Amino acid sequence: MSAEQVWSAFGEIPDPEIPVVSLVELGVIRSIDVQNGHVRVELTPTFLGCPALEAMKRALEEKVAALGGDADVRVISDDSWSTDKITPAGREKLRAAGLAPPAPREASAPALVQLQSNAFRCPYCNSAQTTLENIFGPTPCRSLRYCEGCRQPFEQFKTI
Amino acid sequence: MNELLLGLADDELVLGWRDSEWTGIAPVLEEDVAFSSIAQNEIGHARAVYQLLTDDADALAFDRALDEYRCAPLVELRLLDWAHTIARRWLYEEADRIRIAALRSDADPAVSGLAAKIDREEVYHRMHAEMWHERLRDESRFRDAVAELWPYALGVLEADQRAELARRVGLEEVAAVERGTHTDELAELWNEMTMVRRSAPAGAQW
Numbered sequence: 387m388s389a390e391q392v393w394s395a396f397g398e399i400p401d402p403e404i405p406v407v408s409l410v411e412l413g414v415i416r417s418i419d420v421q422n423g424h425v426r427v428e429l430t431p432t433f434l435g436c437p438a439l440e441a442m443k444r445a446l447e448e449k450v451a452a453l454g455g456d457a458d459v460r461v462i463s464d465d466s467w468s469t470d471k472i473t474p475a476g477r478e479k480l481r482a483a484g485l486a487p488p489a490p491r492e493a494s495a496p497a498l499v500q501l502q503s504n505a506f507r508c509p510y511c512n513s514a515q516t517t518l519e520n521i522f523g524p525t526p527c528r529s530l531r532y533c534e535g536c537r538q539p540f541e542q543f544k545t546i
Numbered sequence: 547m548n549e550l551l552l553g554l555a556d557d558e559l560v561l562g563w564r565d566s567e568w569t570g571i572a573p574v575l576e577e578d579v580a581f582s583s584i585a586q587n588e589i590g591h592a593r594a595v596y597q598l599l600t601d602d603a604d605a606l607a608f609d610r611a612l613d614e615y616r617c618a619p620l621v622e623l624r625l626l627d628w629a630h631t632i633a634r635r636w637l638y639e640e641a642d643r644i645r646i647a648a649l650r651s652d653a654d655p656a657v658s659g660l661a662a663k664i665d666r667e668e669v670y671h672r673m674h675a676e677m678w679h680e681r682l683r684d685e686s687r688f689r690d691a692v693a694e695l696w697p698y699a700l701g702v703l704e705a706d707q708r709a710e711l712a713r714r715v716g717l718e719e720v721a722a723v724e725r726g727t728h729t730d731e732l733a734e735l736w737n738e739m740t741m742v743r744r745s746a747p748a749g750a751q752w
Contacts, residue, residue, distance in 0.1 A: 435590020464659030522583035
């Protein structure tokens, strides 16, 4: 078994909460190291309180077992994951599913005035005439916005 | 055990429980969503910090006696009034950002790395608190609530970090309600949050 095979197999695992993207597209797999069938994986949480973390860990372990290896999945709780790690293909799949992809992380922390600006585009009609409804949403990683163009509420990925 | 980190984790756990009490009964629907999400994040932070201190975060979170908790009295209070609830959220976030900033330069990379991660998430809690502070700051009910909770807010921080908090919120430093003693309200909450662990010591399966 090679690391490439493991990466490819992990690319088939959907995110438990947003199944349109895989865990690889979400960028939460930091590293894979394969030694004689023993697979060491570093997994980075999106948000620390995300309940999907345990489900992700189990899915990775099961996938390694299906390949005939044994997995050691370590959760790395530091700042190494950011929404910038979502791949271009992953961003496009999010947008197509009606979830506006996150703005790039900047050196300074995001500010309320930015969220209240019209810098965010509607994933349905691409209008920039969108307003912030709620900083928070159905999961920790999303905000709620409303599009004045097509009168559609939508979810915006938070920049982390 | 690192008392400072244990205090931080206990604060986040207990405040997470308190904030979750607004789920379903907040004055507007959007605040149901906001408080639920904030509570979930705070409990996630508590879990991550407990995991730095122990291999069994659940045991540390729920198997201690009441007097072993290191949370600040500010987070224990059962607040049934929106002005007080927002006053606590705002004061807590102002205090918390000071200690998280200090932990970001901790010598232990596991601590500084986790503090950086927590800080990223707290940005959104601060925005929420600041938005409400902006809205309520001239209301006498809110100002009274801030004045009432101010000695408690000082107790969230170590003595050497309190002057910075006073400067940030524009209040004079007073005698703090210190960590180490608990309010009666915590006893009631402890009873609730440890109930499943105590009734199923071998571990509950869901």
